[in-house]
Amino acid sequence: MDFDIVIIGAGLVGLTTALACAESGATVALLDRKTISVGVDGRASALSSTSLRVFENLSVDLQGLTQPIRDMLVTDGEPNSPWRLHFETGDETGDLGALIENPLLQSALIDKVDATEGLTVFAPIEVHDVSRSLQGVSVLMDQGELTTRLIIAADGRESVLRRKAGITVQRFDYDAASLVTTIAHDLPHDGLAWQRMIPGGALAVLPLLPNGEHVNRSQIVWSARADGIQAATEMADKSFLGLLSEKMEGYLGDMSLAAPRHNYPLRLQIADGFTKIRLALVGDAAHVIHPLAGQGLNLGIRDAAAIAEGVKMSRQTGQDIGVASLLEYDLWRNSDTRVLGLLTHAIAESSRLNTGFIGHTRRLGLSLTNRSEKLKSSLRKQASGEALDLPSLMRAR
Numbered sequence: 116m117d118f119d120i121v122i123i124g125a126g127l128v129g130l131t132t133a134l135a136c137a138e139s140g141a142t143v144a145l146l147d148r149k150t151i152s153v154g155v156d157g158r159a160s161a162l163s164s165t166s167l168r169v170f171e172n173l174s175v176d177l178q179g180l181t182q183p184i185r186d187m188l189v190t191d192g193e194p195n196s197p198w199r200l201h202f203e204t205g206d207e208t209g210d211l212g213a214l215i216e217n218p219l220l221q222s223a224l225i226d227k228v229d230a231t232e233g234l235t236v237f238a239p240i241e242v243h244d245v246s247r248s249l250q251g252v253s254v255l256m257d258q259g260e261l262t263t264r265l266i267i268a269a270d271g272r273e274s275v276l277r278r279k280a281g282i283t284v285q286r287f288d289y290d291a292a293s294l295v296t297t298i299a300h301d302l303p304h305d306g307l308a309w310q311r312m313i314p315g316g317a318l319a320v321l322p323l324l325p326n327g328e329h330v331n332r333s334q335i336v337w338s339a340r341a342d343g344i345q346a347a348t349e350m351a352d353k354s355f356l357g358l359l360s361e362k363m364e365g366y367l368g369d370m371s372l373a374a375p376r377h378n379y380p381l382r383l384q385i386a387d388g389f390t391k392i393r394l395a396l397v398g399d400a401a402h403v404i405h406p407l408a409g410q411g412l413n414l415g416i417r418d419a420a421a422i423a424e425g426v427k428m429s430r431q432t433g434q435d436i437g438v439a440s441l442l443e444y445d446l447w448r449n450s451d452t453r454v455l456g457l458l459t460h461a462i463a464e465s466s467r468l469n470t471g472f473i474g475h476t477r478r479l480g481l482s483l484t485n486r487s488e489k490l491k492s493s494l495r496k497q498a499s500g501e502a503l504d505l506p507s508l509m510r511a512r
């Protein structure tokens with residue numbers, strides 16, 4: 116069977132990339148080694164305003180599934196700490212995005228994939244071999260052979276496709292992990308996303324929509340040394356809640372656990388190139404960054420919008436999709452990724468090392484940035500992707 120594009124990996128980024136490429140009229144095959152169904156990973160994602168726009172333009176129905184972020188606060192210390200950086204909706208900085216639980220986003224994407232013509236899913240499958248040449252690409256899987264002009268690797272941080280293509284990575288293991296869970300609490304969160312820098316890491320308390328069981332809910336992402344996070348994941352519920360309340364200093368009142376605790380090891384990993392002959396990397400296959408700024412998936416959604424723009428242009432001008440779509444992709448996605456990767460790395464490292472001088476510089480940095488509307492605005496633009504030359508899927512239509 117022949118397709119314009121074959122995508123390997125149907126995680127959140129693979130699903131989005133498939134929809135984005137199909138929207139530009141290309142025929143797309145989406146492959147995954149697992150059945151494509153809604154999983155449980157305990158996570159919620161903070162989506163930037165431009166990511167929300169991509170889903171809107173792709174007619175992915177997120178109605179009633181997202182909790183808008185009305186305020187965003189980063190502090191070094193308790194919520195009233197003077198060492199703070201504060202953004203709010205309605206000021207010059209504009210829209211701050213929204214939180215969505217990953218299974219809800221995944222379910223909405225799968226529904227749209229199922230309803231999209233020209234998009235064929237092969238899952239679960241095993242890919243045995245991929246051979247790329249100047250003429251085209253052949254994908255050998257247990258269900259037969261596919262031929263295509265362009266192959267997209269969306270197969271996650273351990274990407275086999277990336278490794279087989281000989282693309283090396285720059286990798287830094289943080290010896291740190293994130294504990295993720297959901298809490299129910301007495302006081303309303305009012306749409307505030309609060310991140311507290313703590314010695315050795317960060318604690319994020321992110322607003323969620325009510326569900327049938329609980330009116331006031333928040334996602335906890337607690338990043339710290341791997342051994343401490345392992346211990347916090349395994350301790351009794353009561354002891355864990357005691358530890359968490361201590362770090363939250365009464366913010367949100369009494370609380371209880373509303374979901375199991377999950378543990379994610381952290382690394383910074385950026386591929387040395389995002390393209391090879393007839394191959395593009397998207398999502399975690401291209402980049403993995405520290406979650407403290409909640410940007411990994413947003414970067415992947417921007418990859419999807421960028422590659423789809425290339426596909427659209429190639430089709431409009433009658434050029435070979437597997438060549439013309441890649442011309443600007445690497446250059447464009449590389450710089451955005453490296454800026455955000457380095458920014459989050461610097462913040463994570465300042466928190467991990469946390470010596471007197473570094474800690475003081477970080478606190479001063481927060482406070483000075485908070486006083487400059489210009490700096491705040493350019494930070495927000497960088498994080499949302501608005502600082503870029505936007506592909507059409509990221510623009511208001």
Ligand SMILES: Cc1cc2nc3c(=O)[nH]c(=O)nc-3n(C[C@H](O)[C@H](O)[C@H](O)COP(=O)(O)OP(=O)(O)OC[C@H]3O[C@@H](n4cnc5c(N)ncnc54)[C@H](O)[C@@H]3O)c2cc1C
Nearest residue numbers: 124126127128148160161270271398399409410411412413
């Ligand atoms: C604790 C934590 C919190 C986070 N919070 C945020 C946030 O708030 N906002 C944000 O933007 N980002 C966030 N991120 C980052 C975000 O979750 C990831 O960047 C994103 O989920 C990556 O998606 P992906 O589709 O690229 O990869 P994956 O989810 O890893 O998907 C890869 C897919 O490829 C398939 N696959 C792998 N190998 C093969 C193969 N050989 N053949 C076939 N299929 C294969 C897998 O089955 C899987 O379906 C967070 C990350 C962590 C760890």
